Amino acid sequence: MKKHILLPALFLSFSTVIAACGSDAGTNSANEQAPAIQEGAAEEENKKDAASYPVKLNETVTLDEVIYSDDGLKGFKAKLKLTVTEVTRGQEAYEQLQQVNKSNKPAPEGFEWVLVKVKGKLAEAETEEFPYWLSAMNFKFVSEDGDIYNQEASAAVPNELDAELFKGMEEEGYFADLIEIGDEVTLKYETLDARVFFQTQ
Numbered sequence: 001m002k003k004h005i006l007l008p009a010l011f012l013s014f015s016t017v018i019a020a021c022g023s024d025a026g027t028n029s030a031n032e033q034a035p036a037i038q039e040g041a042a043e044e045e046n047k048k049d050a051a052s053y054p055v056k057l058n059e060t061v062t063l064d065e066v067i068y069s070d071d072g073l074k075g076f077k078a079k080l081k082l083t084v085t086e087v088t089r090g091q092e093a094y095e096q097l098q099q100v101n102k103s104n105k106p107a108p109e110g111f112e113w114v115l116v117k118v119k120g121k122l123a124e125a126e127t128e129e130f131p132y133w134l135s136a137m138n139f140k141f142v143s144e145d146g147d148i149y150n151q152e153a154s155a156a157v158p159n160e161l162d163a164e165l166f167k168g169m170e171e172e173g174y175f176a177d178l179i180e181i182g183d184e185v186t187l188k189y190e191t192l193d194a195r196v197f198f199q200t201q
Helices: 002-052 090-101
Strands: 060-068 077-091 111-125 132-137 139-142 162-165 172-178 184-191 196-200
Touching: 077 090, 077 132, 077 184, 090 111, 090 162, 111 132, 139 162, 139 172, 162 172
Parallel strands: none
Antiparallel strands: 060 077, 077 111, 111 172, 132 162, 139 184, 184 196
């Protein structure tokens, strides 16, 4: 009779061990996935920090960028040094635009022109075959409320920012847009691989 009682007890003990092992395996699996989740959270937090602490006017920031081949299949690491050197607003900005082209129109009611000068240098690059494209299209003004201006306005500017940079090259240029009068905007530069915010005053 004791033998019949002992066998179920042994089976129960063995099952408990298997269950415990399975539980440990599940814990390890969860732990292996945790870093990816944490990295994603950290990346999102870094983006928030970038918006909260914009780079000051005339200060240079170095961005980790990627240069892509013409077919987009290969990527090469690069470092871009970026500086916002001038920001002109209101009537002064409009007068400068008028000097470039008399057909530039005044800002509509409630808005003002902003003229920005940017300097960029491709400090490092893993390729000398393909260039990095530095363009005004990657810049957007962000309002105090966090809304992005859509760059619907167009104006002829002096030396428009639109340059192909090879390793060691440096270029500078301008772009302009309309914003609401008095809006303390920040300036966002964003590509597929980098994002940074700049102060405008």
